[in-house]
Amino acid sequence: MNSDVEQAARSLAPAVAEATTIPELGAVISRQIAPLVPHDGYMLRGVDPITGAACFLTKEHGYAAAFYRELESAEILGHGKHTLTALVENGRPVAVLESDPPSGRHRVRHQEIMSTTDVGSELRVALALKGLTWGLLVLLRARASRPFSKTDAVNAGRLAAPLAEALKRYVAGRFLRPVRSAPPPGIVVIDSSDRIRAVTRTGHEWVSKLVQDAETADESEIFAHVWNIALMARQPGRQALSRIPGPDGWIVLEAQRLDDADLGGVAVTIQSASSEVLLPAAAVLYGITSREQEVIRRALDGLAVKQIARSLNLSPHTVNDHFKAIYRKTGVNSREELLSSLSL
Structure with a gap:
């Protein structure tokens, strides 16, 4: 250089x-x-x-x-x-x-x-x-x-x-936290010709969160992410899922093909990202190991350190070491802060 x-x-x-x-x-x-x-x-x-x-x-x-x-x-x-x-x-x-x-x-x-x-x-x-x-x-x-x-x-x-x-x-x-005070999941249905066939009320609320200025954006801008994830769902072997870092937390788009093969349609779900969706992202963003993810999952289920240790066949000391490593990598200061961040 x-x-x-x-x-x-x-x-x-x-x-x-x-x-x-x-x-x-x-x-x-x-x-x-x-x-x-x-x-x-x-x-x-x-x-x-x-x-x-x-x-x-x-x-x-x-x-x-x-x-x-x-x-x-x-x-x-x-x-x-x-x-x-x-x-x-x-x-x-x-x-x-x-x-x-x-x-x-x-x-x-x-x-x-x-x-x-x-x-x-x-x-x-x-x-x-x-x-x-x-x-x-x-x-x-x-x-x-x-x-x-x-x-x-x-x-x-x-x-x-x-x-x-x-x-x-x-x-x-943008720490991995879901959108708080979020509306229920929104659904957008797209047919085989990429025409929008149906949008739930909350679907309209969610898609407006995906653009910089929903008030001035046209339909092609507002539904751009929805069309893209729907196209991905039509490709064999592709996981049609996108985690989106928003100003109020993380959103997840997920698309599935409709059962009626003649329609060739896709249903796109937009909602606040759950901890189960966010944890794989934590692995690549912060270097959270698979064992550390298991510790987090059990903590989210409400298990105490000793219970986590028994379920993973570890000592309580090792579990606490995992927690310390997680805090260091993510920048949080306590178990309570970690769990409150990841929980809906």
């Missing part, structure tokens, strides 16, 4: 720590890397590191919601060599796309859609660490600006790991 890149990498974590919302997070990251990779707009897409499902999106002068949906569809269906999954699997975290590629280069579907916008050049950065994927940063330049260069791509590639670490730290800083 050169000195400018090193300085940008060092400043990312403390700068991101000051962000309190997802939009602030995107703005901070954009400001931090702009001196090295100037851009006119950006999209920051977070993903659930366990399932790979999208869990948030923030943007500035970015594409419209319909374009984001096209991006997500390509990701879920595995279409294109510049998807987040493809970048991670190929071990090359950066890709540059131009709306008008040089002659001789094949124009892909994404570039065809780009040509209908004011975007002239796009630089994608895969944010992954130690085999886990945390998100995708898309930097944009308008047609009037010069395209992203090889130097821009090299600088972005050097920042990929620090950016992924900063994103992980931001998410880990």
Whole structure:
């Protein structure tokens, strides 16, 4: 790394720590890397590191919601060599796309859609660490600006790991607690043509929590996450579940195909994340081991230390050591604080 890149990498974590919302997070990251990779707009897409499902999106002068949906569809269906999954699997975290590629280069579907916008050049950065994927940063330049260069791509590639670490730290800083005073679970039913067939009253309440400004957002923005998770549910072998860090706690989206095969429909449930859903996330966010998760589960069931020890064939001293390790990793100070955070 050169000195400018090193300085940008060092400043990312403390700068991101000051962000309190997802939009602030995107703005901070954009400001931090702009001196090295100037851009006119950006999209920051977070993903659930366990399932790979999208869990948030923030943007500035970015594409419209319909374009984001096209991006997500390509990701879920595995279409294109510049998807987040493809970048991670190929071990090359950066890709540059131009709306008008040089002659001789094949124009892909994404570039065809780009040509209908004011975007002239796009630089994608895969944010992954130690085999886990945390998100995708898309930097944009308008047609009037010069395209992203090889130097821009090299600088972005050097920042990929620090950016992924900063994103992980931001998410880990939103301690794993469910939404308090939440409405009952909401249901959205989507048919095989992706038309919304039914939404419960609480479904409307929940989807409004998934966008930055529900009052001004159109239907394509409000239901973007719902459509994406429904598409994932139609793919064999995929877990259609996304844990979403919200300002009031964690939300979970889960989709299941309807039993009637002729309908080809999907039911999407949106609700406050339970401790059972959050505990696997704790493993990747804080390094909570499988044994420590078992200790937490039994504590959530109301078992005392001696009872936990007997159920796991451990000594009470070892159980207390597990609790101390959990407190140290998560930043809580007591069993009561840990359980009150995770409990609905």
